[in-house]
Amino acid sequence: GQQVMQIPQYQHVQEGEDFTTYCNSSTTLSNIQWYKQRPGGHPVFLIQLVKSGEVKKQKRLTFQFGEAKKNSSLHITATQTTDVGTYFCAGWSGSQGNLIFGKGTKLSVKP
Amino acid sequence: DTGVSQNPRHKITKRGQNVTFRCDPISEHNRLYWYRQTLGQGPEFLTYFQNEAQLEKSRLLSDRFSAERPKGSFSTLEIQRTEQGDSAMYLCASSLASGTSGTDTQYFGPGTRLTVL
Numbered sequence: 001g002q003q004v005m006q007i008p009q010y011q012h013v014q015e016g017e018d019f020t021t022y023c024n025s026s027t028t029l030s031n032i033q034w035y036k037q038r039p040g041g042h043p044v045f046l047i048q049l050v051k052s053g054e055v056k057k058q059k060r061l062t063f064q065f066g067e068a069k070k071n072s073s074l075h076i077t078a079t080q081t082t083d084v085g086t087y088f089c090a091g092w093s094g095s096q097g098n099l100i101f102g103k104g105t106k107l108s109v110k111p
Numbered sequence: 112d113t114g115v116s117q118n119p120r121h122k123i124t125k126r127g128q129n130v131t132f133r134c135d136p137i138s139e140h141n142r143l144y145w146y147r148q149t150l151g152q153g154p155e156f157l158t159y160f161q162n163e164a165q166l167e168k169s170r171l172l173s174d175r176f177s178a179e180r181p182k183g184s185f186s187t188l189e190i191q192r193t194e195q196g197d198s199a200m201y202l203c204a205s206s207l208a209s210g211t212s213g214t215d216t217q218y219f220g221p222g223t224r225l226t227v228l
Contacts, residue, residue, distance in 0.1 A: 009151075031214050042202060042219040043154060050214070088153045092213025098144070098167060099213055101153030 002027045004091045006102035014110050019076040021105035023089035030094040032065055032072045037104070038085040046074075046087075079109050113137060115220035117203050123226045124193055131189045132223045136205030142212055143186050145178055146202040148222070154202055159212060160186060166212075193227045200224050 003026045013019050023032065031050045035043040047056055049065035049072060056063045062075045072091075076083055086106045090099040116135045124130050136143050142161050146154035157176065158168045162183035175193075180186040190197055200222040206215035 030211075033216075035219075042221050043204075045216050045218065048214065048216065090153070092211075094211070094213065098156040098159060098169075099217070101155070103151065103153050 002091070002093050002100050004089060004100045004102040006089060006105050008105055009103065010106050010108075012108045012110065013079050015081060016078050019079050019083070019107055021074050021087050021089075021107075023072045023074075023091070023102055025070045025091050025093075025100075027070070027093045029069050029091040031092050033090045033092075033099065034063060034072075034074055035088045035090060035101075036085050037088065041085075043088060076107075079107070081109050081111055083107060084109050115203055115205050115218055117201075117220040117223050119223055120221060121224050121226075123228065125228050126195060127192055129189065129191045130193060130225065131187055132201055132203075132225075134186045134188070134203030134205075134220060136184070136186070136203070137207075137218055138184075140205035140207050140218070141183065142206045142208050142215060143180055144204040144206070144212075144217060145186070145188050146204065148200045148202055149198075154219075157188075161208065161212070190225075193225075195227045198225055198227045 033048045034046040037043045053067045054065040060077045086104040088104045090101045118133045144159040145157040148154045160180040175191045178188045202222045203220045204217040
C-alpha cells in the first residue's frame with residue numbers, strides 16, 4: 001500500500017537557524033498537505049500543494065511539491081521558539097478516500 | 112468556540128470493557144473523519160463519513176471498532192472488548208466537501224486519549 005515517509009524524525013536547532021523536513025511517497029500523489037501539531041495539541045492544517053513543481057510561501061515557511069509529485073519539503077527560515085512542534089505531511093494518491101500521514105518531524109528550538 | 116469538539120478528553124478503562132467517544136464537527140461541515148494517533152506516529156486513518164453515510168473504513172480497523180453518524184451531525188466511535196493495544200489518542204476531524212475527500216482541508220478536534228489498563 002501507499003506509504004509516506006518523512007525525514008528527519010527529530011531536528012534540534014538554535015533559534016535563528018533554518019530547518020527543513022522532507023516527505024517522500026512510494027506512489028505518485030494527487031496532492032500533499034502539511035500540518036503542524038504543537039506539543040499536547042492537535043494537528044492544524046498549514047497548506048495544500050496540488051501542482052507538479054509547486055512552491056508556496058507563508059511568511060518564513062516555504063513549501064515545495066516535487067516535479068514527479070512523489071516528494072515535498074517544508075523549509076523554515078530563521079526559526080523561532082513558536083515554531084516548536086511536529087510537522088506532518090499527508091498525501092493522497094487518488095486511489096483511496098483518505099490522506100496518508102507521515103510519521104512527522106519533531107522540531108525543537110533552543111532560544 | 113465553533114471548532115471540532117470531542118468528549119471525553121480522557122478515558123481510562125480496563126481491558127475487556129467497551130468505550131464510546133463522541134465527536135461534534137464544525138456545524139456546516141459534511142465530512143467527518145476518525146483517526147488514531149500513537150506516540151511518535153502520524154494520525155492513522157480509521158474511517159470517514161459524508162453526511163450520515165460511512166464511505167470508507169480502514170482495512171486495519173478491527174471488527175471491534177464501529178462508528179456512526181446517525182443524523183449527519185455528531186459521530187460516535189465505539190470500541191468493544193478493549194485491548195491494551197487500543198491505547199492511543201483518537202482524533203476526529205471535519206471538512207466541508209470541496210471535491211474529493213483527499214483534497215479537503217481537515218480541521219482536527221483536541222482528541223480523546225484512551226488508556227486501557
